[in-house]
Amino acid sequence: MAEFLSFRTGEAAQEPAVTVEAFTGQTNATAVRIEPGEDARALLPHIDRLSLVEVNFPAFGDGRGYSAARILREAGYEGELRAVGDVLVDQLTAMRRCGFDAFKPNHPLDDAVVKTSLERYDDVYQKTIDGRPPVWAKRHPEKVNG
Amino acid sequence: MYRYDQYDQEIVDARVEEFRDQARRRLAGEMTEDQFKPLRLMNGLYLQLHAYMLRVAVPYGTMSGKQMRMLGHIARKYDKGYGHFTTRQNIQYNWIKLEDAADILAELATVEMHAIQTSGNCIRNISSDQYAGAAADEIADPRPWAELLRQWSTFHPEFTYLPRKFKIAVIASAEDRAAMRLHDIGIELVKRDGKVGAKFFVGGGMGRTPMIAPEIKDFVPEEELISYAEACLRVYNRYGRRDNKYKARIKILVHEIGADEYRRQVEEEFAHMKTLGIDPPVAELARIRTYFADPAYETGLSDAVDRSDPDFALWLDQNVVTHKQPGYAIVNISLKPVGGIPGDASADQIELIADLTERYSLDEVRVTHAQNIVLPYVKKADLYALWQQLDEAGLGESNLNLITDMIACPGLDYCSLANARAIPVAQKIADRFADPARQRDLGELKLKISGCINACGHHHAGHIGILGVDRKGVENYQLLLGGSGAEDASIGTITGPGFGEDGVVDAIEKVTNLYVAERQEGERFLDTYRRLGMKPFKEAIYG
Numbered sequence: 047m048a049e050f051l052s053f054r055t056g057e058a059a060q061e062p063a064v065t066v067e068a069f070t071g072q073t074n075a076t077a078v079r080i081e082p083g084e085d086a087r088a089l090l091p092h093i094d095r096l097s098l099v100e101v102n103f104p105a106f107g108d109g110r111g112y113s114a115a116r117i118l119r120e121a122g123y124e125g126e127l128r129a130v131g132d133v134l135v136d137q138l139t140a141m142r143r144c145g146f147d148a149f150k151p152n153h154p155l156d157d158a159v160v161k162t163s164l165e166r167y168d169d170v171y172q173k174t175i176d177g178r179p180p181v182w183a184k185r186h187p188e189k190v191n192g
Numbered sequence: 193m194y195r196y197d198q199y200d201q202e203i204v205d206a207r208v209e210e211f212r213d214q215a216r217r218r219l220a221g222e223m224t225e226d227q228f229k230p231l232r233l234m235n236g237l238y239l240q241l242h243a244y245m246l247r248v249a250v251p252y253g254t255m256s257g258k259q260m261r262m263l264g265h266i267a268r269k270y271d272k273g274y275g276h277f278t279t280r281q282n283i284q285y286n287w288i289k290l291e292d293a294a295d296i297l298a299e300l301a302t303v304e305m306h307a308i309q310t311s312g313n314c315i316r317n318i319s320s321d322q323y324a325g326a327a328a329d330e331i332a333d334p335r336p337w338a339e340l341l342r343q344w345s346t347f348h349p350e351f352t353y354l355p356r357k358f359k360i361a362v363i364a365s366a367e368d369r370a371a372m373r374l375h376d377i378g379i380e381l382v383k384r385d386g387k388v389g390a391k392f393f394v395g396g397g398m399g400r401t402p403m404i405a406p407e408i409k410d411f412v413p414e415e416e417l418i419s420y421a422e423a424c425l426r427v428y429n430r431y432g433r434r435d436n437k438y439k440a441r442i443k444i445l446v447h448e449i450g451a452d453e454y455r456r457q458v459e460e461e462f463a464h465m466k467t468l469g470i471d472p473p474v475a476e477l478a479r480i481r482t483y484f485a486d487p488a489y490e491t492g493l494s495d496a497v498d499r500s501d502p503d504f505a506l507w508l509d510q511n512v513v514t515h516k517q518p519g520y521a522i523v524n525i526s527l528k529p530v531g532g533i534p535g536d537a538s539a540d541q542i543e544l545i546a547d548l549t550e551r552y553s554l555d556e557v558r559v560t561h562a563q564n565i566v567l568p569y570v571k572k573a574d575l576y577a578l579w580q581q582l583d584e585a586g587l588g589e590s591n592l593n594l595i596t597d598m599i600a601c602p603g604l605d606y607c608s609l610a611n612a613r614a615i616p617v618a619q620k621i622a623d624r625f626a627d628p629a630r631q632r633d634l635g636e637l638k639l640k641i642s643g644c645i646n647a648c649g650h651h652h653a654g655h656i657g658i659l660g661v662d663r664k665g666v667e668n669y670q671l672l673l674g675g676s677g678a679e680d681a682s683i684g685t686i687t688g689p690g691f692g693e694d695g696v697v698d699a700i701e702k703v704t705n706l707y708v709a710e711r712q713e714g715e716r717f718l719d720t721y722r723r724l725g726m727k728p729f730k731e732a733i734y735g
Contacts, residue, residue, distance in 0.1 A: 082434075106227075106230070106353070107230060107313065107353050108353065108434060109313075109350075109351070109352065109353025109354060109355075109429055110429065110430055110434075112349065112350045112351075112352070112353065112429070113350055113426055113429050113430050116350055120464070120468060134227060136214065136231055137352075139347075139349070140347070140349035140350075140352050141349075143349035144349050144350055156222075159213075159217070162213065163210075166206050166209070166210050167203060167206050167347070168202055168206070169199045169202055169203055170347070171203070171343045171344060171346050171347065171348075172344060172348055172349065172470065173468070173469060173470045174349060174350070174470075175468075180472070181199040181200075181203075181343070182343075182472035182473070182476045183472075184199065185197070185199070185476060185479065186472075186473050186475045186476060186479075189473035189475050
């Protein structure tokens with residue numbers, strides 16, 4: 047059973063994450079934690095000094111964190127993006143596609159189920175920042191750049 | 193019609209196995225019901241009063257005969273021999289066992305069907321005009337756009353846990369047959385400088401706070417459709433209310449911040465989205481469009497129809513609609529026989545419709561949001577033979593758009609959310625107005641019944657609407673007048689105090705009598721109501 051999952055190479059960030067309010071008021075913090083109602087774009091001026099963004103999911107059904115993750119990745123954030131809280135194994139695929147590369151769920155995840163879930167779909171319909179070519183790009187290789 | 197390629201098929205097959213594994217983990221106790229619920233819901237599986245209900249997607253209401261036959265097979269093998277066609281152009285089965293659900297999905301996948309996102313707080317089945325491709329008044333076939341949106345919305349990673357469910361409709365005619373402006377996003381295809389684009393209406397809906405969607409964008413070109421839709425959804429996902437499920441639909445967000453502010457936020461997000469390269473190339477919509485090319489029509493056919501059988505002539509006048517192709521007609525099969533359950537069809541009837549689809553309608557059949565069936569490509573020369581076979585199977589009712597062609601939700605007979613029964617009320621109204629001549633005299637009259645405030649029966653949009661409520665443990669029915677889901681969309685107004693089951697039928701008779709007495713040349717019930725206002729109708733009911 048996995049209590050922490052990372053898809054990054056190297057050590058996981060260790061610095062405790064501070065709130066968005068504390069982070070934007072400090073000059074030296076490198077880890078921050080976003081709550082569902084907070085605007086991920088408030089972090090964009092500071093992404094160069096960030097090494098960890100935790101996105102909290104107090105309840106698995108609150109999907110705001112998926113948008114927060116994509117916004118950060120779309121803005122070029124390359125540090126660790128960690129989903130924490132009520133994160134369920136059946137959500138990992140979508141979270142990976144939105145740019146999360148680390149998970150610290152409230153309840154440990156079964157490794158075998160994690161593996162099966164993440165390998166389930168060979169193809170995806172949308173282009174996101176995860177780099178997977180969507181089905182339409184495979185259908186029209188000559189029309190798609192990159 | 194659209195056919196899966198290897199990618200579409202792989203994705204649907206993978207979904208079957210994913211669900212099979214999820215159901216297994218639930219049955220083995222590895223997941224709580226709370227954890228399983230959003231997973232099964234995203235696959236259309238609801239726990240109802242008596243059993244599980246499975247809702248199967250019929251994308252934009254279009255199927256082949258083979259797909260329709262599969263729906264009959266499922267009704268016979270896994271249900272009690274019935275299917276219920278819904279206002280989302282889907283079909284649902286009310287007596288499903290959890291243990292069977294994955295097998296049903298596997299059978300559906302063999303005919304390119306699924307139950308993906310037919311419930312849950314995600315983007316639902318995309319609906320469209322049931323006459324698409326056959327209608328004389330459309331500027332383009334809306335279904336390629338709907339299919340593009342279907343693929344985009346399937347397992348969209350960012351929009352799987354929205355504040356609430358999300359419904360999209362696409363139409364391409366000035367006449368709105370899909371209640372487009374009562375959707376979270378309604379898209380009307382329009383032409384500008386010879387190019388087809390999408391006009392976006394956002395924030396419509398029914399439920400306890402009915403709203404007609406305001407126009408948010410007058411023209412989105414096809415190469416930016418996905419970026420714009422994604423911007424609309426992202427603003428909603430981030431800022432839609434999550435503190436109260438009754439205020440969580442996008443209509444509340446648009447209403448609270450105002451259409452102008454919502455538009456501004458979407459534009460800002462859209463400007464960003466356009467830089468991400470998330471729109472498919474135009475070649476993709478072109479690829480999809482080839483599947484919706486006109487079928488191989490015969491030419492030189494006669495438009496003459498022998499009307500000598502009077503019952504057939506009545507059906508012809510009421511249920512058969514003008515086709516864009518000479519020699520062809522659009523046939524509506526009513527699923528509203530007097531005494532029946534609106535939208536229900538037996539396995540035998542579904543299979544017969546599948547046969548007739550192949551024999552008479554160039555292998556295409558449609559489901560309508562009014563819970564009827566359409567055969568869109570019937571040769572006029574075949575109409576009589578077709579009608580005879582429909583009539584013999586109890587499918588020959590000549591009541592399209594008449595008072596007995598009601599929309600009704602399943603109500604308290606099946607649904608765990610309902611406060612009141614809807615089906616028995618529909619049956620009583622049908623009995624009262626059973627005389628076909630009387631129905632025809634009343635003319636177009638859209639009557640819609642919901643068994644609770646969630647408004648699955650579209651009561652807000654009925655020329656006459658009925659809302660069942662629970663009043664101190666007794667079923668009570670409120671009456672609404674003046675709603676419309678068409679291009680003249682409007683929300684109905686409650687007449688006053690509610691009624692018992694028989695009282696509401698009496699009240700309907702009073703308002704229709706007043707209409708007959710007061711109508712002017714060519715006026716429908718709705719027109720007379722709009723001209724006279726509520727007052728005389730109220731006096732007729734309560735005076």
